[in-house]
Amino acid sequence: MMQRLLLILALLLTAAPAFAVNPDEVLADPALEARARTLSAELRCMVCQNQSIDDSNAELAKDLRLLVRQRISDGDTDEAVLNYIVSRYGEFVLLKPRLNVKTVLLWGTPVLLVLAGGVSLLVFARRRAGRPTGSKLTAEEQARLSELLDK
Known part of the structure; x- marks a missing residue:
């Protein structure tokens, strides 16, 4: 049934x-x-x-x-x-829009934005890679480190 x-x-x-x-x-x-x-x-x-x-x-x-x-x-x-x-x-x-400047911009802009974001991240990461990430050790910290490494 x-x-x-x-x-x-x-x-x-x-x-x-x-x-x-x-x-x-x-x-x-x-x-x-x-x-x-x-x-x-x-x-x-x-x-x-x-x-x-x-x-x-x-x-x-x-x-x-x-x-x-x-x-x-x-x-x-x-x-x-x-x-x-x-x-x-x-x-x-039109269910299938014609290919013209407006449609190319409409569909191409997200791709360009993703590419620009990727390039920006790559440039930012490369610039940041060469920089030291912390501050120098104080004399007291350096002495303590040397003491620990000598053991």
Whole structure:
């Protein structure tokens, strides 16, 4: 009984993303629909933020899906559709951001900071290695040390 329940639950959950695109949104031309689905999978739902608009049931995601399909139907290329949506919502709408100066700085800065910290630690350690760590012994301490070593 438990296995059947788990199987039914698993089957329902695997179909959950399929419910996001409503039948009234689907384009009549299968080639255009395939392009729309591909582009929708690349765009982030601004409400859910961790789902593509293809998987999301949010109203904004539906609006974006319709916008993508409208632009494709109007004859825009995939790149033109993405550029149009990015111009309206910013680079954050892309699930895989484009490589440009901002993204290189965003991803490269932590690496540079770790390298700078490592170099700083190395320089600090090397400078400190040559310095004596204590004060000189007093005459009394030197005499006591000599007495202990002679035994």
